[in-house]
Amino acid sequence: MTVRQITRLPPIERVFCERPTPDVARDLLGKLLIRRTQQGVTVLRITEVEAYVGVSDPACHTFGGRRTARNEVMWGEAGRLYVYFTYGMHFCANVVTRGEGEPEAVLLRGGAPIAGPALMEARRGGARRGIADGPAKLCQAMAIDRALNGADLTQRSSGIWLAANAAPSPSHLITTLPRVGVGYAGDAAQWPLRFLLRTE
């Protein structure tokens, strides 16, 4: 499939993101994240995600109903991009799910380059391997930063959007695991909210 064909794929619809967050997370595997800048087009096939299920999730930014300027996007409509800055140097990108007043999201943890690998390498400082196998690397490779916080992933005009070029990923290729770094969270540490797409 050519870049031109990919950019002509219809963006996902908002209702896709309004479903229960774990369902959205699982179904995002295999979807295409498309980024258009003046430098060119880059496309990533999503291979790893994590669901954050809102006010009852100790690992979620909105746990306990926290609502601040930073996480305001999570409280809004589904299908938006929530970008936050962490550890003083990294960005992470999330897809907002459910609906207004239900602050849940899916963290994009990793993807495989489909188009524009040279541009991604350049953005990543020349790294050729592991180009987007972590949430912050993914943002760097796709030139995602604070300016894209709140971008609508269902509209090409945002410069970044989601599309599907194939049927949903078959369940036998999907691995479900506990999330990373939430061992402190009691029961929540066991919640199977991390999804990986095996490449075979």
Next chain:
DNA sequence: GACCAGATGTACT
């Protein structure tokens, strides 16, 4: 594989 430094925004006192 395990451990740790790094640089600053954010939340909370």
Next chain:
DNA sequence: GTACATCTGGTCT
């Protein structure tokens, strides 16, 4: 004012 963060990359074992 201060503690710490949904990490990464480098170093050491």
